[in-house]
C-alpha cells in the first residue's frame with residue numbers, strides 16, 4: 001500500500017468516499033482493459049453509475065436527489081476517476097448537464113427532468129462548443145428560429161460530453177445578435193432532425209463519448225426553452241463555472257491520485273543498484289514533487305467546492321482550482337513517466353493511460369488561457385456576474401418546490 005494523501009482531516013464524506021471507491025474497484029476496474037482495447041462508446045457503466053443516484057449529488061431531495069452538494073460530487077467523481085477517468089468524465093458530464101435545469105429550469109421542467117436524472121434513468125448533456133467556436137462561445141453559428149409554438153434548430157455541436165449516450169441535450173443556439181442573442185433548449189435524444197455523428201476515437205478517455213450532435217431543422221416546442229430568450233450565454237457560463245470547472249477539477253484529482261499511487265508503488269518495488277528505485281536521490285525528489293503537487297491540487301479542489309457549498313462567492317476559486325489542478329496534473333504525469341522510464345510506455349502498465357487521459361483535462365470548461373484571462377480580468381478590475389453569488393449553495397430549485405414533495 002502507498003502512503004495515503006488524505007482528503008481532509010475530517011472528511012465529511014468519508015462514508016460516501018468509501019462506498020464509491022468500493023464500487024469503482026468492483027464494477028469499473030474489471031472493464032478498464034476492455035475500454036482501452038475497444039475504444040468504443042461505453043453505454044452500460046455510465047448508466048450503472050447513474051443508477052447509484054450519484055448524478056443527483058446536487059439535486060434537491062424534494063426531487064429525489066442526494067442534496068449532498070458539490071463537495072460530495074467532487075468525492076464521487078474523484079473516486080471514479082481514480083479507477084477510470086473516462087467513466088469519471090462520463091459521470092461529471094451528466095452532472096454538468098443538469099446544472100442548467102437546476103439554475104434556469106421552470107418548475108415544470110424541474111419536475112419533469114430532475115427526478116429522472118436523480119434516479120439515473122435520464123442522462124443530460126450540455127452542448128455549447130461548435131467546430132468554429134470553442135472558447136469563443138459568442139462565435140457560435142447554430143441557430144434557433146421561432147416557428148409558431150416551436151423553435152427550429154440547425155447547426156453542429158462538437159465535443160459534447162456523453163453525446164452518444166445522453167437522453168436530453170441542453171443545446172445553446174443563436175436566436176439573435178450579440179451576447180443577448182443566445183438561447184438554450186432541451187432537445188430529447190429521439191427528436192426528428194437530431195443525429196449523433198459516429199464515434200471518433202481520441203487519444204484517451206476511451207469509453208467516454210465527447211462527439212458531435214447535428215441539428216438539421218430540429219423542431220422543439222418553445223416550452224423546451226431553458227430560461228428566457230437571450231439567457232443562453234448565462235446558461236453556458238453558469239454551467240461551466242459552477243459545475244464544469246469543479247467537475248473537471250475532480251476528474252483531474254482522481255487521475256492525479258492514481259498517478260501518485262501507481263508511481264510510488266513502482267518506485268518502492270523496483271530495484272536498481274541493489275536497492276529500491278525510491279532510494280535514488282533524484283527519484284526521491286521527483287516523488288516529493290508528485291506528493292507536493294497532489295497535496296496542493298487536493299487542497300485547491302476541496303477549498304473551492306466547500307466555498308461553493310457554503311454559498312460564498314467563489315467563481316475565481318473554482319476557475320483557479322481547475323487551472324492549477326490541471327497544470328499540476330500534467331506536470332505530475334510527465335514526472336511519473338520519467339520515473340517509470342521505458343516501462344511506463346508499455347500499455348500493460350496504467351501510467352501511459354493516465355498521461356493520455358490527463359491531456360484531455362486542458363480544453364474543457366475553459367482552457368488554461370481562458371482561466372487566466374478570467375482571473376486577469378478580476379485583477380484588472382473588470383467586473384463580471386459572480387455565478388456563485390447568483391446561484392449560491394447547492395439547492396437552486398424553486399422555493400415552492402423545496403418544501404413540497406415532487407409531483
Ligand SMILES: Cc1cc2nc3c(=O)[nH]c(=O)nc-3n(C[C@H](O)[C@H](O)[C@H](O)COP(=O)(O)OP(=O)(O)OC[C@H]3O[C@@H](n4cnc5c(N)ncnc54)[C@H](O)[C@@H]3O)c2cc1C
Pocket residue numbers: 089093126127128129133134135136158159160161162210360361363364365366367368369370373
Ligand atoms: C474531455 C472534453 C469534454 C468536453 N465536454 C464538453 C461538453 O460537455 N459540452 C461542450 O459544449 N463542449 C465540451 N468540450 C469542448 C470544450 O469546451 C472546448 O474544447 C473548449 O471550449 C475549447 O475549445 P476548442 O477546443 O475549440 O479550443 P479553442 O477555443 O479554439 O482554443 C484553441 C487555442 O487558443 C487558445 N485561446 C482560445 N481563446 C483564447 C483567448 N481569448 N485568449 C487566449 N487564448 C485563447 C486556447 O487556450 C487554445 O490554446 C469538451 C472537451 C473535452 C476535451
